[in-house]
Amino acid sequence: MGKKSTKSVRDLLFGDLWEYAPAPQSSGFVDLKDHYGHFINGEFVTTEETFETINPATEEVLATVSIADDATVDRAVKAARKAYDNVWSKMPGKERAKYLYRIARMIQEKSRNLAVVETMDGGKPIRESRDVDVPLAAAHFFYYAGWADKLEYAFPGATVKSLGVAGQVIPWNFPLLMAAWKIAPALAAGNTVVIKPAETTPLTAMLLAEIFQEAGLPPGVVNIVNGFGETGAAIVNHDDVNKVAFTGSTQVGKIIQRAVAGTDKKLTLELGGKGANIIFDDASIDQAVEGIVNGIFFNQGHVCCAGSRLLVQENIAEEVLTKLKHRISTLIIGDPLDKNTDVGAINSRDQLDNIKRLVDIGEAEGAEKFQPRCTLPDKGFFFAPTVFTDVTPSHTIAQDEIFGPVLSVLTFRTPDEAIEKANNTPYGLACGIWSDKGSKLFRVASQLKCGIVWGNTYNRFDPTSPFGGYRESGFGREGGVQGLLAYLEVR
């Protein structure tokens, strides 16, 4: 019946004695169009050139999508400018808030549809899109709706003013949530928006556009254009954009920073990371193991703040790794639409190739690779959860962002060494600290060079809490009152 244990008799056996039957989330109610264009000036428009967006778990085409050229982007920016000048900048905050509240409630009403499409287009498990992405997206609109008529209290002693047109480019790892992170504070602060979703995950943004239309958001307040890097560049380089917000790779972030240098565009960048999850020997071990799993396997590791480097105190390393390997053996990998799936599909073939390339380098450089016994689906882009042990700071996999379900394990001996190792990276986005000792937790946290430090938890998001990086992880904060700063002129 069950799988035979390959190790000592003392090993736990996570076999198939009692297996969960498939529990697929129904998707029949999803009514996707064959083609999606752009959302400009309150209307859906198409342009000639198109690309296909696929389901990464099945490689089936979900829809074709128009590509916005410079002229289309110009149309979108002009619509945004007009809406800013004539409507949105003049509207009292409490009226703007009504739209935001309405959008938030409509996201909740349509949550099942949004969650299923998010999973189909991006490959993340339905459990995550249902329980994390969509509720958080609604929460961001609710939160910033509350600020819209209270901006004068946000920064006491200062006067604040909206900026104008915000050009925004968002990534494929949390498509709807990132749209919410960008759009909600921009609108609350009185700006209008031109936003480009990622080319592998354009669909939920288009569903969001339908919500904007249904909510009666004035035309041009939010404009959504689809396309690849060139479309993003057209937004960033447009003369009439006052503010650029980008979430994505450090490489592209650097290009954008060069492009806006010398202009008066305001810029915020939320880029890559190589987060350290630090486990001290006085931590609650079983809960820390959960935190490690959540830190690196949440959303297949496609998380800029992922805890991709595990720093574990040497005297407990063996115990932690044994428990971690057992825990990983219970992860269910496969159909993202199955309600029991823990790890879904890699977002695209390109990303899968990139993960494979870095894992090959890890092996070639002599790190020890562990993967649980699991069968991956034949079709689609899947990668088994992977843990590399015997990793040192010199290894490529300890330095480069893999952006996949791959954990690099390093050890340390003293708190100072842990801090030094955690900071030994060009990035500076997120870290986690696990210790039952509060004083140690705060001392270490204050010395970590990163924007976010989680204590005895990981990958916990809340609209009231600012999120953002140091160094090559970017600058500016999203979320919280600080998130308003990026969209306001404060005098």
Added chain:
Amino acid sequence: MATDYAIPRVPSVDRVAADERAARFKSRSIKTTAKAAGLHLIISMIDLTTLEGKDTPGKVRMLCRKARQPLKGSDCPTVGAVCVYPPMVPIAKEELKGTDINIAAVATYFPSGQATIAERVDEVRRTVDAGANEIDMVINRGSFLAGDYGRVFDEIAATAEACGKAHLKVILETGELQTYDNVRLASQMAIDAGAHFIKTSTGKIKPAATMPVTLVMLETIRDHFLKTGKMVGMKPAGGISSAKLALRYLAMVKETLGDAWLDPDWFRFGASSLLNDVLMQLEKQRTGRYHSDRYLSMS
């Protein structure tokens, strides 16, 4: 002797994160074949229990008949054990003759445990002699909370010895220990002192079994197994009355301890009304229609 007792080192438990982990098992979707197989397994794991002041021989006979034949004409298994007060053991023994249903009895001055060690051990001996092959004891929570760990350990060890061949289940009464750190320590002490099973509750104190508390106990069992190779069983008891909740517990066992513990030898539910809810679900699976409890016999 008690003062020499070396308190075992156990990892601390973070309450917030343990609660979150336990809650994750609630999102497991257990359907169709998995549900049917799980429900069968649950029946075989039930310690069908009556522990009331008003128990009579007639009540115990009724319970034993239900244990032997949970549902007329069904292929469902018999329950794991019948659990009664010590004076009822001879009646259960007579009623369960010829079956492999175990006879469990709560001894050691259940549920308070407030008696001298001599009295408690004596009750265990008499109960085993009367025919019980499983003894559910309660630890002395007063001693535990007073920090007199040596006394708690000695009492469990003495009870284990008095059990002879009978299996010992040690009830921690986690609702009175309150913190997960206490649960973790008490679990390890019980295991070290010779428990075959560790059990959450008497059912007389609220809260009784909860998923996080059971998780903490399962993790103690797992750590002990990895260290020594010795398996210990787990029995959550009290408050598990629905099939849905029992399936979530089963998922927690599967993903914490693995296949070896998905067995009535290593996992039991202390329950009474759970059985009929499981049977209702099984009939729903079999016929596609919701079953009325009027068709189910009382236990």
